[in-house]
Amino acid sequence: MPTERDEKPAEPTRIVFTEDGPALVDGPVELVAPDGTVTRADRFLVAICLCKRSRSYPLCDTSHRHRRRCRDS
Ligand code: FES
Structure with a gap:
């Protein structure tokens, strides 16, 4: 008996990598x-999340938007 996982989607799943943030994918998904x-x-x-912050x-919780503090020398 085929499961939901065995069924091929009609279209390929598109994953969009943003410039400095997360990868965006149509849901629902299991990671x-x-x-x-x-x-x-x-x-x-x-x-x-691709930055692991x-x-x-x-x-992603938008933590990638916060820059790390640089120490003044
Ligand atoms: S990519 Fe957004 S928190 Fe990591």
């Missing part, structure tokens, strides 16, 4: 971390 942790996002558009990692 699987190397340790097996599964994060499910049911939003229409899901922002996947998100407190909601692997989902």
Whole structure:
């Protein structure tokens, strides 16, 4: 019996890499971390964190917008 996962989508999944932020993908999606942790996002558009600064990692929480402080010398 075919599962939902076995069915091919009609169109390829498009993932858009932004200039300095997340990758954007149409939801819903399931993200699987190397340790097996599964994060499910049911939003229409899901922002996947690429900077690893998100407190909601692997989902983007806009932390990439905050610049790191430079020490004055
Ligand atoms: S890309 Fe947005 S918090 Fe990492």
